[in-house]
Amino acid sequence: MTYQVLARKWRPKNFSELVGQTHVMQALSNALEQQRVHHAYLFTGTRGVGKTTIARIFSKALNCEQGPSAHPCGQCSACLAIDQGRFVDLIEVDAASRTKVEDTREILDNVQYAPTQGRFKVYLIDEVHMLSKSSFNALLKTLEEPPPHVKFLLATTEPHKLPITVLSRCLQFNLLRLTTVQLEQHLAMILTAEALAFEPGGLALIAKAADGSARDALSLLDQAIAYCAGNITQAAVQTMLGLVSPQQVQAVLTTLQSGQSPALKALLLDLAATGVDYMALLNQLLASFHQLAQTQFLGEALDSGDLTSAQLQEWSAAIDPARLQVWYQIGLRAQQDIRLAPDVRMGFEMMLMRMFAFKPSDGSSRPAISNSAASVTNAPSIDTVMSSNPVATQPPLVPAAAEASAPVQQHQVRETPPSLELDAFPALKARVARVQKRQNASPELNSESVTTVQEQQPAVPEPTIPELVPPPLAEPAPTEVASIEPMLTESSIEQTAAAGVGLPVADLDSWIAMIDQLQPTGMALALAQQACWVKREEQAWWLALDSMQLQANNEVAWQNLQKLVWEKISPDITLHKLSEPLTGLTPAQAMKDQKQQQEQLWMEALEQSTVLANIEAQLGMTRLHNSLKVSY
Template structure:
């Protein structure tokens, strides 16, 4: 006997065998039991959900020799002939191949004849939306008022294409997509009957690949049985489908949660050997982070649609709400990028690296430093004019330890050597927002790491840039001499800023030393707008009302953890609403910024080279263009 595929062998023979369409079956069973039968039924839904199967079952219910019943006997001649596909009064029409108006006229002509074998003549028209407008017009009158011995059963995957005149003449039932739980449950039953050994993760992979279609799930199962040599292993199914299994997803997510950049790249490199569909992997991650968020917002709501409810619940406890949202949005944008990225793996890899690099609280580092060899310097671009340097330029260079000034194109920038500085107050290092979150090895070449000790708070030894514009010149002067402009990168000194901030017993100054606490993300931003005082073991933070409202329990826990690392485990935190005053970290940093800018402007004004350029070319310094270059960002 020839082999019969699972999708045909396990086609439901009764309403009880149907999986996942209870809302449709209940209505049909009640209609059959009370003999309230409509003359036209329309079944809609995606492929493989049971539209044609329900139509054939309904034909058996109407023509069973025991009478109209919701439970046909399956033993009478009519039932057997319908099961075998040879019942003369069940006319199945494929509208995709018989779309012409002549075919429809032939149908309407034959409708008038009484059934030859059964109680009803049943017309089962599949993909009815494929009929032409002329065919529909020829069919409308018969569809509205058919003979009493005729029932029309229409099936379509695209009901939007049907004319409203057809929809209004039918009793419509929308069949749902099969959930992964329904598919897995049915596959377990089928494989147990077929005596095929299987692994549960393999069935979940098949259920997700079927995308709501039970027929597709059974067809994929047939393929997987052949691929795995009469058994279903998750690794074999994953290889066959070009996807990765649940354990691979878990390893990727664990690397993200643990901020393990090298481990994440190693996992991506490992799964790339299987040539997976990266879009499917991102879709699985999206589904997981969606259920994680559901569990965080409404505990206990995470379903087992992907077979990983336990993992979703565990992640909901480990991840913050901000992290879950970041991962979800990044994966969502990454799926869009896959369509335009030059290489699918590259796009997938960049998506996961974004999750690490921009995760709140991730450690940052400076970008690779530019080599000091050669004549180039960061932030400076020069282009020499064809004219030679004037003869008096060397004397200008002797007044300041600078290279010889060269004429440059307008609005370019250059730099000057730094000058010694006074001993300023320390400020925290600048945090970079565009670097990967894992730190290099201590002696890793080619990388400039953020300083471990606080850098000076005042503006000493910070280079600045400025633009020098020429003053308007008479026509004769413009003809006699070109109008070169120059800019300079300059180090400047500024005096320390005398403040009177509160100082704790151990010398800790809140506004100055706040960044050393390493409070990142939203908690760090909110705390930077607060004033601090200590009352024994209690740290009291004073915040204005607007910022205090944004500070939730999770934020306070992160702030308290940082304070305990600095002041001891007995430290407690108290947040009060009020006026924080001037001694907040945010205000302190703004004062430092203003002071650096002021010192930079004064330094540019007094620079001998700048004065010489202004005097020689009758230019002026555009003070609005002066910007001190932040240390560590060059």
């Protein structure tokens, strides 16, 4: 028994049978009609959209005995030979299996000979991006100036892998993905011709699963015919593709609309009992949200899905548009969070509970952020600062249960002197305190810390040096040293609040305070200390990293820092990297500058010390230049 698959049986044999790709057909037809045929064509696009098919039809149009014509007859010996794959002047090359330069040279050795059977000798090189660099180099000269009787037709799914020298020698045509409607109509035409029964809903599912590929759609149609025994139904196609039934999607929407906890509990138990594919359910739920949003704003859904027209009209009128957008946003975030959850079921259930817990607000209140033990006393939370922005880019999320509770207590700005500053780096502050304490007191120098060179003198008994009482060290002129300790005083908080969300943040103290609130460790701490807080918005923060961190590209540290922001600040804030050069100090650079300035002060004090001068005079020794070192 010989059976020809639908993808081969229904392969188009002329331009009129092609589905879509009108921009390519028009260009090729005009070139044939006007006798302005280029010597090299490159067809690009995803799999199964017609690259090889168009190349064969074009070859048939060039060699048809009634042509060259945009409408090959399909009856002459050349057309029949091309359809049957035995036309000697159509040389099809699979570049994926013939990648060596020797294979390319063997093919090009016959270019100079005239065609045997047709008008043109056509070289159809499929998956041309698989050729080696040497093969491309061997092809360049012939591709640029081939004989008049030679045409090159190249096809590839990855044009970015082709050398620019090859691209510049070809006319390029990018074949588009087919729309769902085009695929549905094409499948319906084939099933009608094959005298097979079908439901339009089943064809819609196949067309959607094909993702714009006609060959994939026909392969799935072959599978559906075998699975459904010749009667293609929507339910059978859903089972074959492993999709979730529309009833389950509708049950989730009904539960979300009701807002009742008992209904949510019953839904979760039912989903767990049926063993549903949670990721497939999430994807179909997001598609339903998209349909509802289209109905709300456009009047109708442009895409088919799990909801009927009546259901779309009913739910689009019953569900608040802002609440629908919140659900969609939570669903998109869940696609990332589910991968981090202990299991898929837990992540999906948490997503549904978030949809129950959060609702859009007018901006007067925001979800409360719990203060952990590491939170700073009397310091305003990040949401308190951000809520001062009068312009909101989108409605914030507020727990629904918080409406009936008491109003959120706002943090008051302290009026006491800034003696209880926010300690962003306790270790740094302790070190600076020790330095300041030692700076205020007279430094006691040990003779062992001074490197000296004894002058060459005759050997004499070691003299007894009377105990020296060092005179008081003259205090150097006060020098203002930049401190990197974060000082969240009343004025700085007001300035931060007045800046508003979305404006550039160039305050080093604010970023240091935020690092202390996040409490990162390890690589995440190193990443935060090497970053500048460039810009912040309600749901996005932009960090500029130094060159070393950009080269390291430590995604683990970045993800850990992102998790801390979600846990301790807000689950709606996403961190973004900026590749621009740093324009301000990072906390690490500020710490380094602080240390260098303190060391410079000590060095100047030691250079002016009379104690060192007395020691050198009494011992008759000379101190080496730059031999003093300060450590603390």
